Amino acid sequence: MKKNKTSKYIIIVGCGGLGSSIAGQLSAAGNNVVVVDRDREAFKKLPPEFSGFTIMTEVIGKSALVDSKIEQAHILIASTDDDNTNIMIAQIAKMIYHVPKVIARVFEPSRMRVYEDLDIETISPTVLAASVVSDSILNEGDVES
Template sequence: MYILIAGAGKVGRYLAQNLSEMHQIGSIDLNQTHLSQLEGKPNITTYKGDATDPKKLEEAGILRADIVASVTGDDEDNLVIAQLAKQVYQIPRVVARVNDPRNQWLFTREWGVDIAVSSPQIILQLISEEVSLGEVLTLLKLRVGELSLIEVTIPQNSP
């Protein structure tokens, strides 16, 4: 499987290094310093360029990508990259990072995003669930929160 990651900052490098153990990775970024930390690693190919530019995306192999992950530090860029990936190149799965939770409403399937990932939103949700559910533990969410696998601990003295 070929995964194209737009953004080679901390998040992009972490994804590339971990996913490269089982997949071919393309990493595209404007910052050569970020890319140089990935160069020479097995299964990772780096591309210097602007991932909002279709020509640069094509150089980075978007035409053969199974998944595109847009994880730059800029929401506008992430949304443009996601739209290009989904609407122009028909990439089956597009994941986009949401840096500012106020922009979450834009990161939808209509805008080309299959999965939107917002760290502050995830932390808020985890805390809210922990506070409201007590002994109920969410083990796994499927289909973007539509289904959940949960564990409930019932005390022995419970009726």
């Protein structure tokens, strides 16, 4: 797919199931995507259509963000498997590098308020799953016994 004039420079920190899926979709849509992870094996999860770059380094620390050219980023997505890591990366991106859009995955719903107070968007698999399950049950209609 060709890059279009509206393509964005996006950094994804964490290449697990969520990070690799997002990277594939955003790359296929013509965005410039860089994925950062500390585990070389994690990059094997990226789909074949991924055309971006990968950086293997410790995700916490200034070098990971500098190496990923964070000063050019339009969007940063913190999608590691650790809430504390995600909040730290998100805060640095938002407050120090002034990345316009920062999204962080958060597993523990009670922590979402902290992110919101920092003007960081959140995605919570726990909240999303609970909503889908509840909707499935509540919208099922009357079931005869």
